[in-house]
Amino acid sequence: VAPLLDKIKREAPKFDLDVDTPGNGYRSFVIIFEALFKRCSSLCDLVKSQRSQVVFNLYKYSYIQDLKSWNEMIVSLNTFLEHLNTLLEWNEKDRVRCLFPSEAHSSQELLDKARTIESYSFYRRHAAFQYCSSIESVLKGLLTIMAGYSDYYFSTSPHLWRVAKSLFMSTQYTLDAEHRARRIVHASQYATVDFCKSFWFLAESDLMKKVPDRICPAIRVNQLILIPPEPLQIDSTKCKPVNIPAPSAHGPIAPVQVRLLSAKGRPGMPGQNDYSEATVSDSLIIHCHGGGFVAQSSSSHETYLRHWAVALDVPILSIDYSLAPEYPFPRQLQEILFVYAWIQRNPSVAGTTAKKIIFAGDSAGANLMLGMTLWASDMNLRLPDGIFLAYVPLLVQFEPSPSRLLCLLDPLLPFGFMMRCLSAYAGQPDMLPSHSGGRYSEADGRVKEIVEQINTTTSQESTESKTKHNTVIDPEQLDRLKAHSPVDELDLFRVSSNPLMSPFLASDSALKKMPPISLLTIELDPCLDDSVEFAKRCRRLGCDIRLDILPGLPHGFLNFALLSREAKEGSKLCVKRIRELFK
Known part of the structure; x- marks a missing residue:
């Protein structure tokens, strides 16, 4: 991680608007890594301070799960660093200082390399860790509600049963971050735009x-x-x-x-x-x-x-x-x-x-x-x-x-x-x-x-883009699906200029x-x-x-x-x- 991250840190300021307005996508990933390292360091300090205490064994399993979750995130984020390095190389090759690559390179070319990105880790125990604490708790709550709502939306049972099951599953997703992550990733990849509309319209109730x-x-x-x-x-x-x-x-x-x-x-x-x-x-x-x-x-x-x-x-x-x-x-x-x-x-x-x-x-x-x-x-x-x-x-x-x-x-x-x-x-x-x-x-x-x-x-x-994700599936089937590559989404996305x-x-x-x-x-x-x-x-x-x-x-x-x-x-x-x- 360190060599690639250090390179991103050196190059990121060159893409800012000016010295008084620091910010661009390269800096964003540096910020995410710094937030992750800070949380990992805090967890290590906590484990070190409690190892000698009697209650340590009560929390040991939770600490192990936390460390496992952070490790999975580091692995996934390291893949992002490789893609960012590719973007930097494109900029150097084309001799431009632009956040958008030249027409010589396509999103397909980059995302072909992104097939190995594992998204589940970003929706598990430490979802939304990159945001301020007040927003982190709100977003975790919304993710749980979204996962629970998917049980209502995809179910073909009577209305009252769907509501009851949705409420019950929301409590399960609160306790089981792994299940929540799987449901969110699969819903975002296989659900139609109607699911997005329906969920966001809850704010209109x-x-x-x-x-x-x-x-x-x-x-x-x-x-x-x-x-x-x-x-x-x-x-x-x-x-x-x-x-x-x-x-x-x-x-x-x-x-x-x-x-x-x-x-x-x-x-x-x-x-x-x-x-x-x-x-x-x-x-x-x-x-x-x-x-x-x-x-x-x-x-x-x-x-x-x-x-x-x-x-x-x-x-x-x-x-x-x-x-x-x-x-x-x-x-x-x-x-x-x-x-x-x-x-x-x-x-x-x-x-x-x-x-x-x-x-x-x-x-x-x-x-x-x-x-x-x-x-x-x-x-x-x-x-x-x-x-x-x-x-x-x-x-x-x-x-x-x-x-x-x-x-x-x-x-x-x-x-x-x-x-x-x-x-x-x-x-x-x-x-x-x-x-x-x-x-x-x-x-x-x-x-x-x-x-x-x-x-x-x-x-x-294309007609294909209207139908590929339009299959009605029940919640259990949604959980059994496998996450697909971002390239599969991009293949269906064609817009004019x-x-x-x-x-x-x-x-x-x-x-x-x-x-x-x-x-x-x-x-x-x-x-x-x-x-x-x-x-x-x-x-x-x-x-x-x-x-x-x-x-x-x-x-x-x-x-x-x-x-x-x-x-x-x-x-x-x-x-x-x-x-x-x-x-």
Whole structure:
């Protein structure tokens, strides 16, 4: 381990954005190793101090299991070091200093060597050890719930029996980390995207929806608004009218739902009047939630949005966009664009003049907000005054960067889940429907050209990818399966190089038009390298961009702001960065 790890330590700083912003996928693995060595050292010290005590024999078996678990992790992580060394060699050979290898090397080439990676160890006794202690306990609990939920989801028994068995098995998974690890790994590799959706939608249950009202700050306005699917017309920056039809890709025309959150009632807001407690705001935040493009809603993100609404004292309009795989790309972008056009025509509904608009999003929602901004720029529409993006996937492809390898040991974003969520969003090629008044249009025809480009470059997902993991299996059969190679997932993953889907691929000229961007990510995020390389590129182009990299937190940490002090502090930093964008 030592020689390879020392080499990674020497080379890692060369891939940072700058000396004040240390962070990249190479550093992430160094951090994981240091955390592991620290825990092993603490265990050895504990064993040494208790060997002479009478109670030592009572805990000896537990200590042996702990040491065995750490040893298995070291073996697996050593394999990662070998792959990181391969990436470094590719960089040296190509004479580039980029976290993403050149086109001469493929993810298939790297993952062919990753067949020997054993994933079970990262979901056993010491799962989530790489995170801060408050998050570690939360993630272990979620892994146990996920394993227990799989017994409910895959069972064909009557509902009450499924519930009872799920609860019983959850207690078993708490006691038997080996069984839990096997269930999690196999579920992530063999379950369909529907399992991901179903599990993540537990946060949308009636019980969970009551949590913000009991724990989060009280806000005066929390109102769902349905925007009617009627064509809109707004002026471009060239003072030419642009027709924005109702969203129609991959499904029927339907209203778009948004949630308005505001700490204070303001004139024009639903249920408010001219005698509201506050004056009309000049600012507005348009927000898109995360959830892998396939799950969650504005409701499940209230846990931090309410804090933002109070701390910033600005109305927040959070968009409940349509979810994949039922509605793949570009339906979501159409809906966000439609909402953006509608609020410019009707700002008073949000209690604002909309003189300043900030886009904000986390994870998949952040990807959508940046993609929509690129689209709005191509249409010569008014751009937001700033964009805040939290742990954003900027490349909806599996590129073999160091941080991408983290998803092979990530408790919340396992490789199989990530691949199927991205594939679901990429969808099938499908021309946008042509209907009366349904074309995006501008006098020079530019918008029509853009939409045609989206139509022709929308990615393809093979029939094989839709069926390979779609076999209904019972929980016992799931346990008997063998973990397969990451290459098997990659074989089924084909997406286009559309910059509206993967903003990292946007042209230099498009990026130069972007408003100030604030990126916030974490050291252990599989999408970390996306943000680092994107920030480097924007810096070279002279764009106004800022990058923050937080330690000890997982992808999606904003949803844990009520459970972790570190996550709450991260949410406060988000508020600070958004406030700076308004200035």
